[in-house]
Amino acid sequence: MRRFELVLPESLDDCVKALARHGSEAKLLAGGTDLLPQMKNALLKPAVVIDLSGVSRLRAIESGNGQGLKVGAAVTARTLELDRSVRSRFLSLAESGALVGSVQVRNLATLGGNLCNAAPSADMAPPLLALDAEAVITGPKGERRVPIAAFFTGVRHTVLAPDEILVELAMPAPGAHSGGNYLRHTPRRELDIAVVGVASQLTLANGVCTKARIALAAVAPVPLRATAAEQALEGQAVTPERIARAADLAVEAARPISDQRGSADFRRHLVRVLTRRTLTTALARASAS
Amino acid sequence: MPKQVLSCTVNDEAAEVLVQPWDTLLDALRERMGLTGPKEGCGTGDCGACTIHFDGKPVASCLLLAMQARGHVVRTIEGLGKPGALHPVQEAFVKHGVPQCGFCIPGVVMAAAALLNENPHPTEEEIRYGIAGNLCRCTGYTKMLAAITEAAGAGAGRRS
Numbered sequence: 528m529r530r531f532e533l534v535l536p537e538s539l540d541d542c543v544k545a546l547a548r549h550g551s552e553a554k555l556l557a558g559g560t561d562l563l564p565q566m567k568n569a570l571l572k573p574a575v576v577i578d579l580s581g582v583s584r585l586r587a588i589e590s591g592n593g594q595g596l597k598v599g600a601a602v603t604a605r606t607l608e609l610d611r612s613v614r615s616r617f618l619s620l621a622e623s624g625a626l627v628g629s630v631q632v633r634n635l636a637t638l639g640g641n642l643c644n645a646a647p648s649a650d651m652a653p654p655l656l657a658l659d660a661e662a663v664i665t666g667p668k669g670e671r672r673v674p675i676a677a678f679f680t681g682v683r684h685t686v687l688a689p690d691e692i693l694v695e696l697a698m699p700a701p702g703a704h705s706g707g708n709y710l711r712h713t714p715r716r717e718l719d720i721a722v723v724g725v726a727s728q729l730t731l732a733n734g735v736c737t738k739a740r741i742a743l744a745a746v747a748p749v750p751l752r753a754t755a756a757e758q759a760l761e762g763q764a765v766t767p768e769r770i771a772r773a774a775d776l777a778v779e780a781a782r783p784i785s786d787q788r789g790s791a792d793f794r795r796h797l798v799r800v801l802t803r804r805t806l807t808t809a810l811a812r813a814s815a816s
Numbered sequence: 817m818p819k820q821v822l823s824c825t826v827n828d829e830a831a832e833v834l835v836q837p838w839d840t841l842l843d844a845l846r847e848r849m850g851l852t853g854p855k856e857g858c859g860t861g862d863c864g865a866c867t868i869h870f871d872g873k874p875v876a877s878c879l880l881l882a883m884q885a886r887g888h889v890v891r892t893i894e895g896l897g898k899p900g901a902l903h904p905v906q907e908a909f910v911k912h913g914v915p916q917c918g919f920c921i922p923g924v925v926m927a928a929a930a931l932l933n934e935n936p937h938p939t940e941e942e943i944r945y946g947i948a949g950n951l952c953r954c955t956g957y958t959k960m961l962a963a964i965t966e967a968a969g970a971g972a973g974r975r976s
Binding site: 531532556560563576580605628631632717 | 817820837838840859860861862864867870873874875876878879880881883884927930931946948949
């Protein structure tokens with residue numbers, strides 16, 4: 528690896544100050560599972576690396592009033608996979624954490640890293656979109672909140688300014704009778720990157736769907752919601768026919784490319800299949816909760 | 817660029833070494849502490865040959881900077897068992913003759929020991945999943961599976 532100056536802040540304030548001082552010369556180091564390989568290959572050559580591992584606030588998981596959840600940006604994929612408060616009410620997020628890399632990588636890789644790298648295939652993005660999460664961002668001008676759907680601006684680009692840090696993800700309580708699911712398709716079962724990923728979340732009241740969320744990964748430059756498909760379910764009893772109709776509408780929201788992982792047609796097929804499967808599981812979980 | 821002082825616990829002993837900011841933890845263990853059990857296969861977290869326990873959890877030590885271990889507890893294969901008092905996973909690997917070229921074995925043993933520590937009685941599926949992050953170019957996975965299954969039966973998960 529090329530030489531760099533390593534800054535070891537112990538607080539979020541010190542992080543913001545270090546970032547303000549070094550600006551675009553600096554890279555934030557969280558889990559390192561994406562950053563270090565890119566630095567070793569000299570794809571990235573930061574003069575300064577700011578290590579976030581000493582900032583305990585970034586690793587916190589907090590259940591708020593009303594049972595919402597705040598997850599620190601440096602919480603690892605493995606923690607999301609195992610944490611009880613995440614598993615009990617935000618299961619799709621735990622499921623996405625369980626799919627990232629090997630256990631050796633999941634113990635390092637972070638939620639914030641997955642989001643800030645902004646790969647279209649990021650596994651943790653669709654569950655957050657389906658859970659109406661907000662990104663809490665801080666910088667020299669103070670804190671701001673951005674809905675996660677607006678966080679991504681393009682392939683490997685986000686709304687973060689060079690002097691800003693993603694602090695945590697805040698999610699409202701899904702409420703009673705709500706269930707979610709994340710599934711992705713990969714040629715290998717482990718250690719692979721999603722050809723398509725789909726997260727669904729359904730909330731029910733008296734047998735009727737009061738809220739539906741369907742979010743897609745790896746079918747557009749940024750993760751996106753299939754809003755027409757959601758609207759086809761809201762206010763209705765969720766039947767297999769309506770799920771099939773929503774899956775068709777989700778395909779229309781996808782704008783996939785063809786690449787080495789799959790053709791655009793194959794990706795559209797996967798959107799239909801995975802939307803149907805995740806909605807079916809979400810419905811079963813919502814009914815059981 | 818000045819070197820930095822890394823203070824951490826390595827194999828149950830307090831360690832204090834000078835490292836460069838760009839040293840990975842794997843570099844520091846191998847080059848500065850003489851612990852050459854963990855190996856550099858790919859250097860990008862794909863092969864698992866550098867697997868160590870970091871605060872008890874298996875991680876790819878090639879993906880951590882050395883200074884990120886400050887204040888943390890590190891265990892390498894050298895600290896898992898001793899000659900005459902091997903870890904049950906090590907004993908089973910010897911008995912089943914698992915190593916071929918041997919390069920991947922320290923990483924596999926550390927991954928397996930961590931798996932059994934968290935899940936003392938894994939299913940075959942769980943064992944396969946637990947070592948999914950370790951590549952063996954000799955393709956000796958069948959014997960690994962047999963040895964880890966036996967170590968689980970021998971109660972490896974209640975030790976380490």
